[in-house]
Amino acid sequence: MTAQLIDGKALARSMEAKLAERIRALPRKPVLAVLLVGEDPASRVYVRNKVLACERTGIESRSVHLPETATEEDVIRQVRAWNEDPTVDGILVQLPLPRGIDAQRVIETVALEKDVDGFHVGSAGALMTGREGFRPCTPSGVMEMLESIGYELRGKHALVIGRSNIVGKPMAMMLLEKDATVTVAHSRTPNTKELALAADVIVAAAGRADLVTADMVKPGAVVIDVGMNRRPDGRLCGDVADDVRDAAGWLTPVPGGVGPMTIAMLLVNTVRSAEMRLGAK
Numbered sequence: 001m002t003a004q005l006i007d008g009k010a011l012a013r014s015m016e017a018k019l020a021e022r023i024r025a026l027p028r029k030p031v032l033a034v035l036l037v038g039e040d041p042a043s044r045v046y047v048r049n050k051v052l053a054c055e056r057t058g059i060e061s062r063s064v065h066l067p068e069t070a071t072e073e074d075v076i077r078q079v080r081a082w083n084e085d086p087t088v089d090g091i092l093v094q095l096p097l098p099r100g101i102d103a104q105r106v107i108e109t110v111a112l113e114k115d116v117d118g119f120h121v122g123s124a125g126a127l128m129t130g131r132e133g134f135r136p137c138t139p140s141g142v143m144e145m146l147e148s149i150g151y152e153l154r155g156k157h158a159l160v161i162g163r164s165n166i167v168g169k170p171m172a173m174m175l176l177e178k179d180a181t182v183t184v185a186h187s188r189t190p191n192t193k194e195l196a197l198a199a200d201v202i203v204a205a206a207g208r209a210d211l212v213t214a215d216m217v218k219p220g221a222v223v224i225d226v227g228m229n230r231r232p233d234g235r236l237c238g239d240v241a242d243d244v245r246d247a248a249g250w251l252t253p254v255p256g257g258v259g260p261m262t263i264a265m266l267l268v269n270t271v272r273s274a275e276m277r278l279g280a281k
Protein backbone atom coordinates (compact mmCIF):
# COMPACT_ATOMS: atom_id res chain seq x y z
CA MET A 1 0.00 0.00 0.00
CA THR A 2 1.26 3.44 -0.76
CA ALA A 3 -0.04 6.53 0.99
CA GLN A 4 -2.13 9.15 -0.74
CA LEU A 5 -0.43 12.53 -0.49
CA ILE A 6 -2.28 15.55 0.88
CA ASP A 7 -1.18 18.37 -1.41
CA GLY A 8 -0.78 21.33 0.95
CA LYS A 9 0.46 23.60 -1.75
CA ALA A 10 -2.61 23.06 -3.95
CA LEU A 11 -4.97 23.43 -0.97
CA ALA A 12 -3.16 26.63 0.07
CA ARG A 13 -3.53 28.07 -3.44
CA SER A 14 -7.24 27.33 -3.52
CA MET A 15 -7.67 28.99 -0.11
CA GLU A 16 -5.74 32.01 -1.39
CA ALA A 17 -8.12 32.30 -4.33
CA LYS A 18 -11.12 32.36 -1.97
CA LEU A 19 -9.41 34.96 0.20
CA ALA A 20 -8.75 37.16 -2.82
CA GLU A 21 -12.52 37.34 -3.33
CA ARG A 22 -13.18 38.31 0.28
CA ILE A 23 -10.47 40.94 0.01
CA ARG A 24 -12.06 42.47 -3.07
CA ALA A 25 -15.22 43.08 -1.02
CA LEU A 26 -13.32 45.20 1.54
CA PRO A 27 -13.03 48.99 1.38
CA ARG A 28 -9.24 48.74 1.60
CA LYS A 29 -6.53 46.09 1.42
CA PRO A 30 -5.80 44.14 4.62
CA VAL A 31 -2.36 45.03 5.99
CA LEU A 32 0.09 42.58 7.52
CA ALA A 33 3.10 44.04 9.33
CA VAL A 34 6.12 41.72 9.52
CA LEU A 35 9.11 42.27 11.77
CA LEU A 36 12.34 40.43 11.05
CA VAL A 37 15.25 40.87 13.44
CA GLY A 38 18.77 39.72 12.53
CA GLU A 39 20.12 37.62 9.72
CA ASP A 40 18.86 34.06 10.27
CA PRO A 41 18.84 32.70 6.68
CA ALA A 42 15.82 30.38 7.19
CA SER A 43 13.81 33.28 8.65
CA ARG A 44 14.59 35.41 5.61
CA VAL A 45 13.27 32.67 3.30
CA TYR A 46 10.08 32.24 5.37
CA VAL A 47 9.42 35.98 5.54
CA ARG A 48 9.94 36.24 1.80
CA ASN A 49 7.42 33.42 1.22
CA LYS A 50 4.90 35.22 3.43
CA VAL A 51 5.35 38.49 1.57
CA LEU A 52 4.91 36.72 -1.79
CA ALA A 53 1.73 35.01 -0.57
CA CYS A 54 0.37 38.40 0.53
CA GLU A 55 1.06 39.78 -2.94
CA ARG A 56 -0.74 36.86 -4.61
CA THR A 57 -3.92 37.45 -2.59
CA GLY A 58 -4.08 41.25 -2.41
CA ILE A 59 -2.85 41.76 1.15
CA GLU A 60 -0.46 44.65 1.67
CA SER A 61 2.63 43.60 3.60
CA ARG A 62 4.83 46.06 5.43
CA SER A 63 8.10 44.51 6.48
CA VAL A 64 10.65 46.05 8.78
CA HIS A 65 14.08 44.46 9.10
CA LEU A 66 16.02 45.38 12.25
CA PRO A 67 19.72 44.50 12.66
CA GLU A 68 20.98 41.63 14.83
CA THR A 69 22.10 44.29 17.34
CA ALA A 70 18.56 45.63 17.92
CA THR A 71 17.50 45.66 21.57
CA GLU A 72 14.32 44.29 23.12
CA GLU A 73 13.17 47.89 23.51
CA ASP A 74 13.75 48.57 19.80
CA VAL A 75 11.61 45.58 18.92
CA ILE A 76 8.88 46.52 21.39
CA ARG A 77 8.82 50.10 20.11
CA GLN A 78 8.13 48.86 16.57
CA VAL A 79 5.37 46.54 17.76
CA ARG A 80 3.72 49.34 19.77
CA ALA A 81 3.79 51.65 16.75
CA TRP A 82 1.91 49.00 14.74
CA ASN A 83 -0.53 48.39 17.62
CA GLU A 84 -1.50 52.05 17.47
CA ASP A 85 -1.65 52.26 13.69
CA PRO A 86 -5.33 51.76 12.69
CA THR A 87 -4.32 50.73 9.18
CA VAL A 88 -2.41 47.66 10.43
CA ASP A 89 -4.56 44.52 10.73
CA GLY A 90 -2.00 41.88 11.63
CA ILE A 91 1.40 41.91 13.32
CA LEU A 92 3.89 39.08 12.91
CA VAL A 93 7.22 39.03 14.73
CA GLN A 94 9.29 36.36 13.01
CA LEU A 95 10.78 33.83 15.42
CA PRO A 96 13.37 33.00 16.58
CA LEU A 97 14.51 36.40 17.86
CA PRO A 98 18.22 37.02 18.51
CA ARG A 99 19.64 35.92 21.87
CA GLY A 100 19.01 38.33 24.68
CA ILE A 101 15.54 39.33 23.48
CA ASP A 102 12.66 37.90 25.53
CA ALA A 103 10.43 36.59 22.75
CA GLN A 104 7.46 35.96 25.03
CA ARG A 105 7.53 39.55 26.27
CA VAL A 106 7.60 40.80 22.67
CA ILE A 107 4.68 38.55 21.70
CA GLU A 108 2.67 39.71 24.71
CA THR A 109 3.16 43.30 23.47
CA VAL A 110 1.28 42.56 20.24
CA ALA A 111 -2.32 43.79 20.53
CA LEU A 112 -4.59 40.75 20.96
CA GLU A 113 -6.81 41.87 18.09
CA LYS A 114 -3.78 41.94 15.73
CA ASP A 115 -2.19 38.68 16.93
CA VAL A 116 -2.52 36.84 13.61
CA ASP A 117 0.17 34.33 14.68
CA GLY A 118 -2.03 33.33 17.62
CA PHE A 119 0.99 33.24 19.94
CA HIS A 120 -0.27 35.76 22.53
CA VAL A 121 -1.15 34.25 25.91
CA GLY A 122 -4.68 35.61 25.42
CA SER A 123 -5.05 33.80 22.08
CA ALA A 124 -3.68 30.60 23.63
CA GLY A 125 -6.16 30.93 26.50
CA ALA A 126 -9.04 31.47 24.07
CA LEU A 127 -8.12 28.29 22.20
CA MET A 128 -7.80 26.30 25.40
CA THR A 129 -11.23 27.41 26.64
CA GLY A 130 -13.00 27.12 23.28
CA ARG A 131 -13.51 30.82 22.72
CA GLU A 132 -13.08 32.84 19.60
CA GLY A 133 -9.61 34.17 18.93
CA PHE A 134 -6.70 33.88 16.53
CA ARG A 135 -5.37 30.36 16.33
CA PRO A 136 -1.77 29.40 15.57
CA CYS A 137 -1.32 28.96 11.83
CA THR A 138 0.48 25.61 11.65
CA PRO A 139 -2.04 23.55 13.64
CA SER A 140 -4.93 25.39 11.92
CA GLY A 141 -3.41 24.40 8.59
CA VAL A 142 -3.20 20.78 9.72
CA MET A 143 -6.90 20.84 10.67
CA GLU A 144 -7.76 22.20 7.20
CA MET A 145 -5.75 19.39 5.62
CA LEU A 146 -7.61 16.75 7.65
CA GLU A 147 -10.90 18.36 6.69
CA SER A 148 -9.88 18.40 3.01
CA ILE A 149 -9.75 14.58 3.00
CA GLY A 150 -13.04 14.37 4.90
CA TYR A 151 -11.36 12.79 7.89
CA GLU A 152 -13.66 12.25 10.89
CA LEU A 153 -11.66 12.77 14.09
CA ARG A 154 -14.40 11.90 16.54
CA GLY A 155 -13.34 8.92 18.65
CA LYS A 156 -10.02 8.52 16.80
CA HIS A 157 -6.71 8.23 18.58
CA ALA A 158 -4.37 11.09 17.65
CA LEU A 159 -0.73 11.23 18.68
CA VAL A 160 1.04 14.58 18.63
CA ILE A 161 4.82 14.28 18.84
CA GLY A 162 6.21 17.58 20.13
CA ARG A 163 4.96 19.97 22.80
CA SER A 164 5.91 23.45 21.65
CA ASN A 165 3.66 26.41 22.39
CA ILE A 166 3.38 27.19 18.67
CA VAL A 167 2.62 23.71 17.30
CA GLY A 168 2.35 20.73 19.66
CA LYS A 169 0.19 22.18 22.43
CA PRO A 170 -2.30 24.08 20.23
CA MET A 171 -2.44 21.07 17.87
CA ALA A 172 -3.49 18.85 20.78
CA MET A 173 -6.21 21.36 21.75
CA MET A 174 -7.64 21.51 18.23
CA LEU A 175 -7.73 17.72 17.86
CA LEU A 176 -9.39 17.45 21.25
CA GLU A 177 -11.98 20.04 20.20
CA LYS A 178 -12.93 17.67 17.35
CA ASP A 179 -13.46 14.81 19.83
CA ALA A 180 -10.26 12.87 19.14
CA THR A 181 -8.52 11.08 21.99
CA VAL A 182 -5.22 12.93 22.12
CA THR A 183 -1.83 11.81 23.37
CA VAL A 184 1.19 14.12 23.41
CA ALA A 185 4.62 12.51 23.19
CA HIS A 186 7.92 14.37 23.48
CA SER A 187 11.66 13.91 23.94
CA ARG A 188 11.18 12.36 27.39
CA THR A 189 8.49 9.89 26.35
CA PRO A 190 9.92 6.37 26.66
CA ASN A 191 7.32 4.53 24.52
CA THR A 192 6.64 6.80 21.56
CA LYS A 193 6.78 3.85 19.15
CA GLU A 194 4.11 1.95 21.05
CA LEU A 195 1.89 5.05 21.22
CA ALA A 196 2.41 5.71 17.53
CA LEU A 197 1.42 2.15 16.57
CA ALA A 198 -1.89 2.65 18.37
CA ALA A 199 -2.61 6.00 16.67
CA ASP A 200 -5.04 6.63 13.81
CA VAL A 201 -3.45 10.05 13.24
CA ILE A 202 0.16 11.00 13.92
CA VAL A 203 1.26 14.63 13.87
CA ALA A 204 5.06 14.77 13.86
CA ALA A 205 6.23 18.14 15.15
CA ALA A 206 9.46 17.49 16.98
CA GLY A 207 11.97 18.95 14.53
CA ARG A 208 13.99 15.75 14.06
CA ALA A 209 14.54 14.09 10.69
CA ASP A 210 13.46 10.44 10.44
CA LEU A 211 11.75 10.55 13.84
CA VAL A 212 8.75 8.62 12.52
CA THR A 213 9.62 5.44 10.62
CA ALA A 214 7.40 2.87 8.87
CA ASP A 215 7.62 0.40 11.76
CA MET A 216 5.88 2.98 14.01
CA VAL A 217 2.86 3.49 11.78
CA LYS A 218 -0.37 1.50 11.93
CA PRO A 219 -1.29 0.47 8.36
CA GLY A 220 -3.55 3.10 6.81
CA ALA A 221 -2.93 5.78 9.47
CA VAL A 222 -2.90 9.49 8.62
CA VAL A 223 0.60 10.93 9.05
CA ILE A 224 1.04 14.69 9.17
CA ASP A 225 4.62 15.91 8.85
CA VAL A 226 5.19 19.31 10.46
CA GLY A 227 8.98 18.98 10.49
CA MET A 228 11.24 21.40 8.61
CA ASN A 229 14.77 20.02 8.72
CA ARG A 230 17.80 20.22 6.44
CA ARG A 231 19.75 17.13 5.43
CA PRO A 232 23.55 17.45 5.36
CA ASP A 233 23.28 17.80 1.55
CA GLY A 234 20.99 20.83 2.03
CA ARG A 235 17.77 19.06 1.05
CA LEU A 236 14.67 19.99 3.01
CA CYS A 237 13.01 17.14 4.90
CA GLY A 238 10.38 16.68 7.58
CA ASP A 239 10.25 14.51 10.70
CA VAL A 240 8.85 11.53 8.80
CA ALA A 241 11.11 8.98 7.07
CA ASP A 242 10.59 8.15 3.38
CA ASP A 243 9.55 4.54 4.08
CA VAL A 244 6.38 5.76 5.86
CA ARG A 245 4.89 6.13 2.38
CA ASP A 246 4.50 2.35 2.31
CA ALA A 247 2.68 2.15 5.64
CA ALA A 248 0.48 5.26 5.93
CA GLY A 249 -2.91 5.70 4.30
CA TRP A 250 -2.45 9.45 4.00
CA LEU A 251 0.72 11.49 4.22
CA THR A 252 1.68 15.14 3.92
CA PRO A 253 4.83 15.85 1.90
CA VAL A 254 7.72 18.15 2.82
CA PRO A 255 8.07 20.49 1.04
CA GLY A 256 4.60 21.24 -0.30
CA GLY A 257 2.59 20.09 2.72
CA VAL A 258 2.10 21.83 6.04
CA GLY A 259 4.47 24.74 5.20
CA PRO A 260 2.32 26.36 2.49
CA MET A 261 -0.79 25.75 4.63
CA THR A 262 0.83 27.59 7.55
CA ILE A 263 1.22 30.63 5.32
CA ALA A 264 -2.33 30.30 3.97
CA MET A 265 -3.71 30.33 7.52
CA LEU A 266 -1.71 33.45 8.31
CA LEU A 267 -3.46 35.11 5.38
CA VAL A 268 -6.84 33.82 6.62
CA ASN A 269 -6.20 35.33 10.07
CA THR A 270 -5.10 38.62 8.53
CA VAL A 271 -8.21 38.88 6.35
CA ARG A 272 -10.45 38.02 9.30
CA SER A 273 -8.74 40.71 11.35
CA ALA A 274 -9.31 43.26 8.59
CA GLU A 275 -12.96 42.23 8.22
CA MET A 276 -13.53 42.73 11.93
CA ARG A 277 -11.70 46.06 11.93
CA LEU A 278 -13.61 47.29 8.89
CA GLY A 279 -16.97 46.05 10.14
CA ALA A 280 -17.40 43.63 7.23
CA LYS A 281 -18.22 40.62 9.42
Ligand SMILES: Nc1nc(=O)c2c([nH]1)NC[C@@H]1CN(c3ccc(C(=O)N[C@@H](CCC(=O)O)C(=O)O)cc3)C=[N+]21
Pocket: 045, 046, 049, 092, 093, 094, 095, 096, 117, 137, 228, 236, 254, 255, 256, 257, 258, 259, 260, 262, 263
Ligand atom coordinates in the same frame (compact mmCIF):
# COMPACT_ATOMS: atom_id res chain seq x y z
N1 LIG B 1 6.22 34.48 14.12
C1 LIG B 1 6.40 33.36 13.41
N2 LIG B 1 5.36 32.82 12.75
C2 LIG B 1 5.53 31.68 12.01
O1 LIG B 1 4.56 31.18 11.42
C3 LIG B 1 6.83 31.12 11.92
C4 LIG B 1 7.87 31.74 12.61
N3 LIG B 1 7.62 32.85 13.35
N4 LIG B 1 9.12 31.24 12.57
C5 LIG B 1 9.45 30.08 11.77
C6 LIG B 1 8.26 29.17 11.54
C7 LIG B 1 8.43 28.28 10.33
N5 LIG B 1 7.37 28.65 9.42
C8 LIG B 1 7.25 28.18 8.11
C9 LIG B 1 6.26 28.60 7.26
C10 LIG B 1 6.19 28.16 5.94
C11 LIG B 1 7.12 27.28 5.47
C12 LIG B 1 7.06 26.86 4.05
O2 LIG B 1 6.36 27.43 3.25
N6 LIG B 1 7.83 25.83 3.65
C13 LIG B 1 7.90 25.38 2.28
C14 LIG B 1 9.34 25.25 1.81
C15 LIG B 1 10.20 26.45 2.12
C16 LIG B 1 11.66 26.24 1.75
O3 LIG B 1 11.92 25.89 0.59
O4 LIG B 1 12.52 26.44 2.63
C17 LIG B 1 7.23 24.02 2.15
O5 LIG B 1 7.16 23.31 3.14
O6 LIG B 1 6.84 23.67 1.04
C18 LIG B 1 8.11 26.83 6.30
C19 LIG B 1 8.17 27.26 7.62
C20 LIG B 1 6.65 29.67 9.97
N7 LIG B 1 7.11 29.99 11.18
